[in-house]
């Protein structure tokens with residue numbers, strides 16, 4: 001990387017945490033988590049998800065922070081600097097590519113939130129039946145033009161913030177939005193649990209049926225943990241490259257994880273009691289949030305205002321995540337391929353536009369075209385969340401424990417000995433053995449290889 005590239009830094013301590021929370025908290029928590037949980041056995045999924053967060057998420061996050069802050073580089077540049085002349089930079093490219101592909105479907109769902117803002121504001125979400133919401137969502141999402149219009153608008157908004165710079169755009173947006181989002185989630189959660197028949201929803205969310213746990217549930221929960229925490233793909237390496245030397249990496253990882261998990265669980269509390277109360281099946285899939293919540297708003301005084309505020313916040317939460325995804329790719333193109341930052345951003349936005357149009361159409365007019373039985377939208381989701389991110393996380397752990405001298409990352413994580421390394425041994429055990437082995441086994445199991453070996457050695 002050329003040394004003269006000016007790198008920004010986050011301005012304040014709270015700004016660091018909020019911007020990173022902004023990157024982690026997004027549609028993954030409020031849109032993807034409930035529908036994944038709903039389609040994968042309810043509370044059993046939640047249990048496996050929490051285990052993945054604790055045992056894989058936190059160690060991988062601390063590791064990525066240490067790599068990013070140590071090198072002050074983008075995802076690919078970081079590995080180039082720490083392991084020059086090896087194949088490790090491929091791990092960075094995996095991250096950059098994953099960010100790009102995620103943006104391809106994430107922007108589509110982000111676009112949907114804009115449509116719902118307008119509908120909420122014009123009162124079109126009021127006075128409708130449960131079936132109306134489902135039919136209208138189906139009609140909207142399969143329409144060849146309308147969702148694409150919103151998606152393009154969303155990509156344009158992301159693009160503008162990216163070229164205005166990291167510090168002001170991301171930090172400021174996150175500072176205002178995050179606390180507001182927490183507040184509205186709590187209000188909607190309370191409304192949802194006080195609806196008739198809400199108890200069944202709470203049981204579905206919190207009372208595990210262990211017989212539901214199988215290899216696909218475990219893979220889905222692991223993928224969701226990686227997706228939600230934005231780990232395994234260099235996003236947090238890129239963000240940590242903007243941290244300053246005083247940032248406490250362990251504390252930041254813990255704060256981000258706790259807040260991210262809180263938002264996901266609150267989204268569950270908001271969705272499932274309401275879904276059960278209105279007779280919406282929890283396995284509805286990607287439309288779950290969009291068909292459940294309007295019913296909740298319909299049962300609130302000045303419902304249109306609540307729905308308007310909610311969708312605005314959801315769009316903003318999505319925006320702080322699309323910014324972070326875009327930043328991973330833009331920082332790479334700018335710093336490694338030596339394009340100006342502006343040109344790099346244009347290149348990324350143009351590529352994402354093509355992917356996003358295809359993803360949006362793949363739900364409607366192009367739904368016949370599938371890849372391994374999945375439409376383009378679902379294929380991008382599957383490939384990134386269930387393969388590229390966990391795989392990236394596994395390799396990051398192997399990288400730090402096998403390739404990097406211990407003193408380097410211990411120094412980074414302890415800010416050169418000025419703060420304590422809590423649970424050093426546990427961390428070491430997790431990154432050296434537990435995380436890579438667990439992720440590897442989950443992959444093998446999903447591929448059916450463990451079952452096969454069991455049969456061979458019977």
Ligand code: PFF
Pocket residue numbers: 023024025026027028029099102227228229230231233235236321322324325
């Ligand atoms: N974690 C974000 C969410 O839950 O919506 C999605 C995401 C953002 C994934 C950034 C990966 C990433 F690099």
